Amino acid sequence: MAAEAALVRVGRQQIEITRPEKVLFPEDGITKGELIEYYARIAPRILPHVCNRPLTLERYPNGIDSKRFFQKEVSSYFPEWIRRVTVKKVGGTVTHVVCNDTATLVYLANQACITPHIVLSKVDKLDQPDQMVLDLDPQGEDFELVRSTARAFKQLLDELELPAFLKTTGSRGLHIVVPLQRLETYDSVRDFARKLAAIIVSQAPKERTLEQLKAHRGTRVFIDTNRNGYAQLVAPAYAVRARKGAPVSVPIEWAELGKKGLRPNSVTIRSIFDWLEGVGDPWKDFWKSRASLVKARRKLMSPP
DNA sequence: GACTGGA
DNA sequence: TCCAGTCAACGCCCT
DNA sequence: AGGGCG
Ligand SMILES: [Mn+2]
Ligand SMILES: [Mn+2]
Numbered sequence: 001m002a003a004e005a006a007l008v009r010v011g012r013q014q015i016e017i018t019r020p021e022k023v024l025f026p027e028d029g030i031t032k033g034e035l036i037e038y039y040a041r042i043a044p045r046i047l048p049h050v051c052n053r054p055l056t057l058e059r060y061p062n063g064i065d066s067k068r069f070f071q072k073e074v075s076s077y078f079p080e081w082i083r084r085v086t087v088k089k090v091g092g093t094v095t096h097v098v099c100n101d102t103a104t105l106v107y108l109a110n111q112a113c114i115t116p117h118i119v120l121s122k123v124d125k126l127d128q129p130d131q132m133v134l135d136l137d138p139q140g141e142d143f144e145l146v147r148s149t150a151r152a153f154k155q156l157l158d159e160l161e162l163p164a165f166l167k168t169t170g171s172r173g174l175h176i177v178v179p180l181q182r183l184e185t186y187d188s189v190r191d192f193a194r195k196l197a198a199i200i201v202s203q204a205p206k207e208r209t210l211e212q213l214k215a216h217r218g219t220r221v222f223i224d225t226n227r228n229g230y231a232q233l234v235a236p237a238y239a240v241r242a243r244k245g246a247p248v249s250v251p252i253e254w255a256e257l258g259k260k261g262l263r264p265n266s267v268t269i270r271s272i273f274d275w276l277e278g279v280g281d282p283w284k285d286f287w288k289s290r291a292s293l294v295k296a297r298r299k300l301m302s303p304p
Numbered sequence: 305g306a307c308t309g310g311a
Numbered sequence: 312t313c314c315a316g317t318c319a320a321c322g323c324c325c326t
Numbered sequence: 327a328g329g330g331c332g
Contacts, residue, residue, distance in 0.1 A: 305318105305319095306317105306318095306319100307316105307317085307318090308315100308316085308317085309314105309315095309316090309317105310313105310314095310315095310316105311312100311313085311314085311315105
């Protein structure tokens with residue numbers, strides 16, 4: 001018999017788990033209970049990437065084939081021990097969830113939050129991002145163009161002596177993430193991302209594009225530089241995606257780009273823990289590598 | 305998913 | 312007590 | 327102001 005509800009203790013908190021047998025991924029039979037177990041177990045890996053940031057919840061209370069919604073404002077019924085941060089928006093303010101512990105991860109998963117989205121800045125310096133993201137979005141399933149575009153970015157970032165870390169999105173593309181020292185505003189970081197992307201597009205304009213309109217992109221990889229704007233959302237490393245198989249965004253080595261078997265969505269909540277045993281932590285040095293864009297910008301202005 | 309108001 | 316209904320984002324680009 | 331997009 002399917003257990004209806006249960007009280008679990010996570011650290012200091014008691015959390016009511018409701019309907020753990022509810023299927024959220026119908027093609028795979030993956031339940032809310034499995035989602036909760038995943039986030040509890042991955043906590044040591046994901047918490048560094050979500051902690052101290054305003055979160056936006058992408059929730060699917062009736063599964064991934066039913067209606068989803070994004071949630072920024074903390075619900076009135078969320079327990080008092082859930083941390084929050086109030087940030088500015090155009091018409092006023094919004095109070096977001098902040099997730100700094102396993103208990104909050106478990107609570108959010110029980111809310112059928114499949115993907116907790118982050119922003120690129122942290123609560124103590126909301127206007128200055130601590131990372132820049134190059135978001136590579138293929139239009140179809142042409143992952144080969146994503147690979148070559150990622151390689152081109154890696155070469156350019158190496159030339160500019162900027163650190164760059166690679167992850168799958170769990171969906172169809174890749175993210176290249178550059179950790180930053182928080183010296184610049186969102187607008188400034190986004191302008192820089194646009195300059196880099198313009199160079200990458202110019203190297204292969206038939207394969208890469210900055211076109212906003214899908215109808216104008218053709219089969220080209222869209223380089224989504226607007227991820228670097230204020231209050232823009234990004235799926236963090238180790239987040240689950242609301243797609244068949246419950247795929248996970250995972251950090252990978254640059255060398256993986258050359259391997260034929262690489263797919264953006266092949267690691268799932270059912271395979272990740274076995275998979276992790278065969279890899280180290282490709283992002284081990286991520287937080288030690290935070291860079292400034294000042295010198296890189298100078299190099300861009302005056303090429304060799 | 306959780307809450308609310310009316311059978 | 313049991314539904315049925317209701318609510319849960321937003322910033323940027325382009326026209 | 328409103329549609330497309332992520
Ligand atoms: Mn993407
Ligand atoms: Mn995108």
